[in-house]
Amino acid sequence: MKPHHYWMEKALQLAREAARLGEVPVGAVLVCGDTLIATAHNRTESLQDPTAHAEMLCITAATTHLRSKYLHDCTLYVTLEPCPMCAGALSWAQIGTLVYAAPDPQRGFTRFQPSLLHPKTQVLTGPLATEALTLLKAFFQERRK
Amino acid sequence: MKPHHYWMEKALQLAREAARLGEVPVGAVLVCGDTLIATAHNRTESLQDPTAHAEMLCITAATTHLRSKYLHDCTLYVTLEPCPMCAGALSWAQIGTLVYAAPDPQRGFTRFQPSLLHPKTQVLTGPLATEALTLLKAFFQERRK
Numbered sequence: 001m002k003p004h005h006y007w008m009e010k011a012l013q014l015a016r017e018a019a020r021l022g023e024v025p026v027g028a029v030l031v032c033g034d035t036l037i038a039t040a041h042n043r044t045e046s047l048q049d050p051t052a053h054a055e056m057l058c059i060t061a062a063t064t065h066l067r068s069k070y071l072h073d074c075t076l077y078v079t080l081e082p083c084p085m086c087a088g089a090l091s092w093a094q095i096g097t098l099v100y101a102a103p104d105p106q107r108g109f110t111r112f113q114p115s116l117l118h119p120k121t122q123v124l125t126g127p128l129a130t131e132a133l134t135l136l137k138a139f140f141q142e143r144r145k
Numbered sequence: 146m147k148p149h150h151y152w153m154e155k156a157l158q159l160a161r162e163a164a165r166l167g168e169v170p171v172g173a174v175l176v177c178g179d180t181l182i183a184t185a186h187n188r189t190e191s192l193q194d195p196t197a198h199a200e201m202l203c204i205t206a207a208t209t210h211l212r213s214k215y216l217h218d219c220t221l222y223v224t225l226e227p228c229p230m231c232a233g234a235l236s237w238a239q240i241g242t243l244v245y246a247a248p249d250p251q252r253g254f255t256r257f258q259p260s261l262l263h264p265k266t267q268v269l270t271g272p273l274a275t276e277a278l279t280l281l282k283a284f285f286q287e288r289r290k
């Protein structure tokens with residue numbers, strides 16, 4: 001099994017690609033075992049669709065590909081703590097494991113009670129958090145100029 | 146301006162259509178002023194996509210149509226209280242008004258704190274609640290047989 005760091009690096013590459021395109025730099029990859037099932041970055045600007053977060057695009061791509069509404073045996077890697085919308089979607093998909101890099105104290109799902117995730121979902125945080133946050137901060141500083 | 150009951154009746158018709166197709170009977174319509182912008186019912190079964198709730202499909206259709214990520218001047222009518230995923234999406238869209246028919250004590254967004262909606266969103270409940278709940282109960286009773 002590849003380490004979490006390996007997959008988060010791929011998610012971070014997608015976040016960097018998002019930044020180049022003027023999208024909020026958040027990337028995600030969805031993995032089952034050692035198989036990559038879906039990749040996405042935020043596309044809310046290009047699609048003008050507030051639901052087009054990296055996590056949502058990954059979930060829809062993966063469930064369509066697997067022909068299953070459920071992702072019990074899968075892991076989602078995402079560079080930023082999911083928002084309530086994405087956490088709610090991960091709950092419906094009953095995702096096996098969620099790994100996120102940087103926390104989001106303003107919009108992150110962990111601010112909310114009761115938990116927005118499915119009770120069986122495992123949560124890990126931390127890999128490449130500094131890199132993910134640095135990318136986000138640089139993006140928003142540039143936009144505020 | 147048409148009354149709330151008028152638009153909720155349209156949402157209820159969509160919910161009935163969903164039931165006929167074997168989908169969870171929830172319908173939604175999105176309105177700006179007196180103009181119908183988007184309609185949808187739940188499609189999680191046919192798409193095998195847990196994010197394909199009526200509200201999500203309406204938001205994506207409306208923002209794409211209006212070429213705006215925001216729906217400040219719009220009202221979403223939905224036959225069941227939105228889940229956290231849909232409430233989170235409505236928050237990103239900064240929807241002006243949310244009107245829902247039946248409460249959802251198990252999965253509804255009002256169970257969660259702090260509020261999942263945008264602070265400026267107005268919320269109304271009640272029109273056609275009995276009809277919407279009757280449809281949902283009949284659907285799940287049939288599925289449990």
